[in-house]
Amino acid sequence: MGFPAGFVWGVASSAYQIEGAAYEDGKGETVWDRFSRRPGAVHDGHTGDVACDHYHRYAEDFRLMAELGIRHHRFSVCWPRLLPEGTGRLNEAGLDHYDRLIDAMLENGITPWLTLFHWEYPMALQQRGAWENPDSPKWFAEYARAVAARYADRVGHFFTLNEPQCFIGLGYVTGEHAPGLKLPVDATIPMAHNALIAHGLAVQALRAESPRAKIGYAPCSSPICPATDAEADVEAARGAYFSTPADRGFFSTAWWSDPALLGRYPEDGLKLYGQYLPALFERDLATICQRLDYYGQNIYSGSFVKAGPSGPEPVKLPVGTAKTGMNWPVTPECLYWGPKFLSERYGVPVIITENGMADLDAVSRDGKVHDPARQNYLSRYIEQFRRAADDGVPVAGYFCWSFLDNFEWAMGYRDRFGLVYVNYETQRRIPKDSAYWYQGVIESNGAVLF
Ligand code: GCO
Numbered sequence: 001m002g003f004p005a006g007f008v009w010g011v012a013s014s015a016y017q018i019e020g021a022a023y024e025d026g027k028g029e030t031v032w033d034r035f036s037r038r039p040g041a042v043h044d045g046h047t048g049d050v051a052c053d054h055y056h057r058y059a060e061d062f063r064l065m066a067e068l069g070i071r072h073h074r075f076s077v078c079w080p081r082l083l084p085e086g087t088g089r090l091n092e093a094g095l096d097h098y099d100r101l102i103d104a105m106l107e108n109g110i111t112p113w114l115t116l117f118h119w120e121y122p123m124a125l126q127q128r129g130a131w132e133n134p135d136s137p138k139w140f141a142e143y144a145r146a147v148a149a150r151y152a153d154r155v156g157h158f159f160t161l162n163e164p165q166c167f168i169g170l171g172y173v174t175g176e177h178a179p180g181l182k183l184p185v186d187a188t189i190p191m192a193h194n195a196l197i198a199h200g201l202a203v204q205a206l207r208a209e210s211p212r213a214k215i216g217y218a219p220c221s222s223p224i225c226p227a228t229d230a231e232a233d234v235e236a237a238r239g240a241y242f243s244t245p246a247d248r249g250f251f252s253t254a255w256w257s258d259p260a261l262l263g264r265y266p267e268d269g270l271k272l273y274g275q276y277l278p279a280l281f282e283r284d285l286a287t288i289c290q291r292l293d294y295y296g297q298n299i300y301s302g303s304f305v306k307a308g309p310s311g312p313e314p315v316k317l318p319v320g321t322a323k324t325g326m327n328w329p330v331t332p333e334c335l336y337w338g339p340k341f342l343s344e345r346y347g348v349p350v351i352i353t354e355n356g357m358a359d360l361d362a363v364s365r366d367g368k369v370h371d372p373a374r375q376n377y378l379s380r381y382i383e384q385f386r387r388a389a390d391d392g393v394p395v396a397g398y399f400c401w402s403f404l405d406n407f408e409w410a411m412g413y414r415d416r417f418g419l420v421y422v423n424y425e426t427q428r429r430i431p432k433d434s435a436y437w438y439q440g441v442i443e444s445n446g447a448v449l450f
Helices: 031-035 054-067 092-107 136-151 164-173 185-209 231-241 246-251 253-262 267-276 281-288 334-346 372-390 433-443
Strands: 008-012 072-076 111-117 157-162 214-218 224-226 294-299 303-308 311-315 350-354 395-401 420-423 428-431
Touching: 008 111, 008 350, 008 433, 054 092, 054 428, 072 395, 092 111, 092 136, 111 136, 136 185, 157 164, 157 185, 164 185, 164 246, 185 214, 185 253, 185 267, 185 281, 214 253, 214 350, 224 231, 224 334, 231 303, 231 311, 231 334, 246 267, 253 267, 253 281, 253 334, 294 334, 294 395, 334 350, 334 372, 372 395, 372 433
Parallel strands: 008 072, 008 395, 072 111, 111 157, 157 214, 214 294, 224 303, 294 350, 350 395
Antiparallel strands: 303 311, 420 428
């Protein structure tokens, strides 16, 4: 069986990680522009000021993408390029830029998949309280309307929020990401709630402007997989995956997805956090829960449990388990169990909106970049995703993270996630071996992986 006809193969990126041109053409400041300047915040003081200079080189980047047989690109729009103050005044130069960028994708036969928010939060709105401000969902809806009004004639696929777990959890709880705050839970739970309302209002805004648009949401998870196929272990894994434990509540799948897809918060999460939600939070659930065409999910690694006498018990990975350049364990089964559990619970087709691995790739004496570890990682993960498809899980697409090596948030340019190597001194691009391998995967619709 394998992947269904019409399955989408693509690559994913985000604005701050590749664009550069941080202070050009009237763009407003983002929280990442500010945070990356804070001493010690980002590895070796790196910033996204120049990044891959994709802002100026998009035409050649899309030509290369097309040459490599890639027909779908998930990218994000930088909110304050369009609205420098976050709301109100539109910046025509910013609007023009994404006109040209989208047109260049289309000219190269590449379908744009537009993410509204991949963390380029306007600094001007940060100064007005960001997601803590009760008006913040409306600000986001205004931005969504502006995007749809301008681009929905050429863009038919959208995602609202990318990894809300991270921009709230890492941005406002642990402080590892922009804006680098550590706020108490009575502040962050209402912020998370506002971000969910923003998602709902954005879906409404996109649908109002473009009734035929296909719309999804792109949270992330680290799937909890059963150590064996025994039904008791599968049940233990499913239960653990959708639980909201106190020690990682902000990264809970159910807390962030049940409201958007089922119209309710999970019971165990409400016991922990319900007291911090606004008194009338239930009124907002009808706004938060909008029909979605697909459920996007960024998955990089997972963990394992088995059924124990008093609940799921963690099972350690075998000694010597492969790791990526960032020390993330290589656990391909998460691309089987994650999509399976998610589609069972949420009932919409699953798209892997990101999956890939970082490594410390280098150019060899032959001028090429040999990255067998990435090819091994991707083929094993995609094989598991294919197993999910074979088992009847509705799978709609797969986007590899990432096309280019890029700015990896607090890790700066230390690790390389691309199918294409970037020399940051010269901005020269060199497709890695894995890029040519991926071309074959796309051509065979995932039948040829090894
Ligand atoms: C995301 C991710 C990407 C990362 C990738 C590797 O949140 O969507 O943060 O932007 O670069 O996940 O960590």
